[in-house]
Amino acid sequence: MCMHKVVCVSFLLACATTCRAGMTFSDGTFEDANWTATTIASTGGTSFNVGQTASGGNPGTFRQIQNTYGGTQPTGSIFTGHLRSAAIYDPSTQGEIQSLDFAFDLIGFDFGASNAVAYTALLFQDGFYYSSNSYPLIQAPANQWNSFTLPNLVASGFSRIGGAGETPDFSATGTTIQFGYGVSNGTGSPLQTMTDSGIDNWQVTVNANSVVPEPSSFALFIIGCLPLLRAPRNRKTPKNR
Numbered sequence: 001m002c003m004h005k006v007v008c009v010s011f012l013l014a015c016a017t018t019c020r021a022g023m024t025f026s027d028g029t030f031e032d033a034n035w036t037a038t039t040i041a042s043t044g045g046t047s048f049n050v051g052q053t054a055s056g057g058n059p060g061t062f063r064q065i066q067n068t069y070g071g072t073q074p075t076g077s078i079f080t081g082h083l084r085s086a087a088i089y090d091p092s093t094q095g096e097i098q099s100l101d102f103a104f105d106l107i108g109f110d111f112g113a114s115n116a117v118a119y120t121a122l123l124f125q126d127g128f129y130y131s132s133n134s135y136p137l138i139q140a141p142a143n144q145w146n147s148f149t150l151p152n153l154v155a156s157g158f159s160r161i162g163g164a165g166e167t168p169d170f171s172a173t174g175t176t177i178q179f180g181y182g183v184s185n186g187t188g189s190p191l192q193t194m195t196d197s198g199i200d201n202w203q204v205t206v207n208a209n210s211v212v213p214e215p216s217s218f219a220l221f222i223i224g225c226l227p228l229l230r231a232p233r234n235r236k237t238p239k240n241r
Contacts, residue, residue, distance in 0.1 A: 022205050022206065022207055022208075023089065023094070023205070023206045023208065024203060024204070024205045024206070025084060025086070025087035025179055025203070025204050025206075026201070026202065026203040026204075027084060027202050027203075028057075028060070028061075028200060028201045028202075029052070029060070029061050030052045030061060030062060030063035030199075030200075030202075031052060032051050032052050033085075034084060034085050034086065035063070035082055035083065035084060035085065035180075036082070036083050036085065037050045037065075037080060037081065037082045037083075038080065038081055039078060039079070039080055039081075040079045040080065040081045040129050040161050040162075040182070041077070041078075041079040041161055041162060042069065042076075042077060042078045042079065043069075043075065043076055043077045044069060044070050044071060044075065044076030044077070045068075045069070045070070045071050045076065045192065046067070046068060046069045046076065046077075046078040047068045048065060048066060048067050048068065048078065048080050048183075049065070049066045050063065050064065050065040050066070050080070050082070051063070051064065052064075053198065056198075057198070057200045058105045058107070058145040058200040058201060062107075062198045062199065062200040063082075063198060063199050063200070063202075064196070064197070064198045065080065065082075065183055065196075065197060065198070065199075066194055066195065066196045067080060067112075067117075067183060067185045067194065067195050068192065068193070068194045069185055069186070069187065069192070069193065069194075070113065070187045070189055070190065070191060070192045070193050071190070071191060071192030071193075075186070075187065075188050075189075075190075076186070076187055076189075076192070076193075077184070077185065077186035077187070078184070078185055078186075079131075079161065079182055079183070079184045080182065080183045080184075081122055081124075081129050081161075081180060081182050082122070082180045082181050082182070082183070083122070083124055083178050083179070083180035084178070084179060084180050084202070087178060087179040087180065087204065088176055088177070088178050088179075089176065089177050089179070089206050089208075090175070090176045090177075091169070091170060091171060091172055091173075091174040091175075091177070091208070092172060092173060092174060092175065094206075094208060095172065095208035095209050096170060096171055096172040096174075096208060096209045097155075097170035097174075097177075097206055097207070097208050098154070098170075098207045098208060098209055099151075099152045099153055099154050099207045100121065100153040100154075100179075100204055100205065100206060100207070101149070101150070101151045101152065101153070101204065101205040101207065102121040102132070102149065102150040102151075102153065102181075102203070102204050103147070103148065103149045103150070103201070103202075103203045103204075104119065104147075104148060104181065104199050104200070104201060104202045104203065105145050105146065105147050105148070105199065105200040105201045106119055106136065106138045106145070106146055106148060106197065106198070106199055106200075107138070107143065107144060107145045107146070107197060107198045107199075107200075108138045108139065108140070108142050108143075108144075108195070108196070108197045109142055109143060109196040109197060109198070110142070110194065110195060110196040111138075111139060111140060111142070111195055112185065112187070112193035112194050112195040113187040113189045113191065113193035114185050114186055114187045114193065114195065115139060115140070116137045116138065116139045116185075117137070117138050117183065117184075117185060117195045117197045118135050118136070118137050118183070118184040118185070119135060119136055119138070119148070119181055119182065119183055119184075119197075119199065120132045120135040120181065120182040120183075120184065121135070121150050121153060121158075121179075121181060121182075121204070122179070122180045122181050122182040123158060123168050123177050123178070123179060123180075124177070124178040124179075124180070125168050125169065125174070125175060125176070125177045125178075126169075126175055128160050128161070128163070128166075129160070129161045129182075130158040130159065130160050130161065130166075130167070130168045131158065131159060131161050131182050132150055132153055132157055132158055133157055133158065133159055134150060134153075134157065135150070135182075135184075136148040136150075138197060145200070147201075154170070155167045155168050155169070155170040179204045181199065181202060183197070
C-alpha cells in the first residue's frame with residue numbers, strides 16, 4: 001500500500017510544471033482611502049499636498065500632488081512615497097517574482113524651479129522603501145498627459161532609499177511587498193519652490209513563477225491511480241489453518 005502511495009505522489013510531482021503567472025494591481029480612480037502618502041527623504045523645508053481630483057484625468061478622476069521644497073538651505077529636495085493599500089504580494093506563498101512591469105500616465109501643471117518632476121516605481125518591504133533606478137521625468141509642455149512604462153524590472157533594478165545599494169527580496173523566501181510610486185524633486189535655488197503634477201492609470205504586473213499541475217496531467221494522474229486505489233479490494237484474506 002505504501003508503494004502505491006509513493007507511485008501516485010511521484011506521478012503527480014512529475015506532472016507539475018513551473019509556470020509564469022501574472023498578477024496585476026491597478027487604479028484609475030484614486031480614492032483617497034485606498035492610498036497612503038509620506039515624505040521618505042528630504043532636505044531643507046519641505047511639505048506636500050496630495051489627493052484625488054474629480055476631473056481632468058486621463059480620463060475622469062486622477063491623483064494630484066504638490067511638492068514644496070527649498071528656502072531654508074542652499075539646496076532643497078523632497079521624495080514622497082505613495083502606496084496602494086490593496087497592492088500587496090507575498091512571494092513566499094504566491095511565487096518567486098521574476099520581474100515587475102509598471103505603467104502610468106503623468107501630467108505636469110507647474111514644474112517649479114527644478115523644471116521637472118520625477119516619478120519612480122516604489123516598493124515597500126520589511127519596513128524599507130525601494131525606488132526603481134530608472135524613472136521618467138515629466139517636463140514642459142504643461143497640461144499634457146503622457147503614458148510611461150517601466151517594464152521588466154528585476155530586484156537589482158531597485159535600490160533602498162537611504163541605504164547602501166540594498167535591493168528587495170523577490171525570492172520564494174521573501175516577505176510581503178507593497179507597491180506604489182514615488183515623486184521626487186530637487187533644486188539648487190535657495191528660494192522655496194513648488195511642483196504640481198498628477199498621475200492616472202497606475203498599474204503594476206507581477207510576473208512570478210509558480211508550480212502547478214497541467215490540466216491534462218491531472219487527468220492522467222487520476223486514471224493512473226484508479227487501479228492502485230482499487231487494488232486493496234482485490235486482496236484475499238488468508239484463511240486460518
